Amino acid sequence: MTAGLTASARIGAATAPMLAFDSVVKRYGATEALSGITFQVNRGEVVCLIGPSGSGKSTLLRCANALETIEGGRVVFDGIDLQDKQSDVRKLRQRMGMVFQNFELFPHLTVLRNVAIGPLTVLGMARGAAETRAAELLRKVGLVEKAGQHPAALSGGQQQRVAIARALAMQPDVMLFDEPTSALDPETVGEVLSVMKALADEGMTMVVVTHEMDFAKRVADWIVVFDRGRVIEQGPPRQIFEQPTVPRTREFLSHLGWHGEALTGTGPLVDRPVREQERSPS
């Protein structure tokens, strides 16, 4: 385990972790989707979960805010055990923003109402205040001029930026991203990654399930590599991308066309070349 060696260098390592997974087990009937997942997310850190499709990354993310129940282990958010019967899961979810692969905007509401609905219904905020907050966030993601439209009128990239604004409207302590660019046309991937990068630069704690290795390499503080429901390796990006210690990690990265390139890229994320999508494991 390499985590112990480098943990002292991690961002936010001095304080208690924002989110900690301790031997998390998830089963669907007889199949074990997660077989004892352990890692932590510190305050202000961007942690990227990478690995082949079906390796459990997205499942783990849904366990983080209890959209999935777990059969073993613990998920601890800001010192509170989600499995504890005393925990108010709903209160905890309000502090965790989630962004989905398929956006999951509410098609019957305008863009503005999509962003305002959390504060309106969950926080009981007055409509005026909620919509002011929503408009500010739409400005932040560059879509304030779309406020009155319905999601169907927006491109995929725009919809995902609205979804990010919707999650931010609850002023969460951590943002969970579940393959936020996987359903996008290649030309709109960059605009979503830029918004995420800006969020990371502001110090937002983020957990990102992604196949965007450029993003993981340049924005993540910590990489967790999943394979078949297990964490096979974790560490800072430099270590994972330049000197992976586990053969499966090397195999996975080379599958994506990654051959131990040095972390020298400096160009803007928007202009990065479109990388080949992960092939299905065969």
Next chain:
Amino acid sequence: MTLDWSSVWDNRDRLLAGAGMTVVLTAATMALALPGGLLLAFLRLSPYRAVRGAATSFVEFFRATPLILQIYWVFYVMPAAFDVRLSEFATALLGLSLNVSAFNSETFRAGILSIRAGQWNAGLALGMTKLQVMREIVLPQAVMRVLPALASTWVSLFKDTSLVSIIAVADLSYVALKIRSETYRILEVLTAMAVLYCVMGYPQAKLADWVHRKLKVAE
């Protein structure tokens, strides 16, 4: 064969009153059967097996038996078995509402189940209660989706109200058939009845078609 339209013209007030009753009965039935159907749909989606089972039995009973039997049942059996005595109008309204509620519940249930799980997750992830997700996110979309089906049910209901004439509710059918038996002018009276139903029903059917088309585009 000579036609004598006076049998219709002389009874025009009664026929129009009957037509009015048909419209009132249709509107009143739907006004009860929309919330009734929604309630039954929620019960059928309940996490409790007993609640689900009871609601399902209720719905299947009304879907599997003829409406005419249900109206007779409410009219004859309810007073005898439960000592509940209602006016003819209330009896007709109750019978029709129970029947249409059962059909509407299937429509609402299908609409609710057609909303994908991701929409639920998006609402729950914001910290909403299940009730809030249902009210703010799932139900508005489900209702939009099933409006065409509800419009079809409305048009069927408008015509099915004619069955209440068997328990002497003075709707259009009852009045027309009564005039027929008084005047023996079968052809004239039935033609007038057909024209009245058609004049009222056609715009409703057209409106239902329009709702169909309109919402198909929006999907």
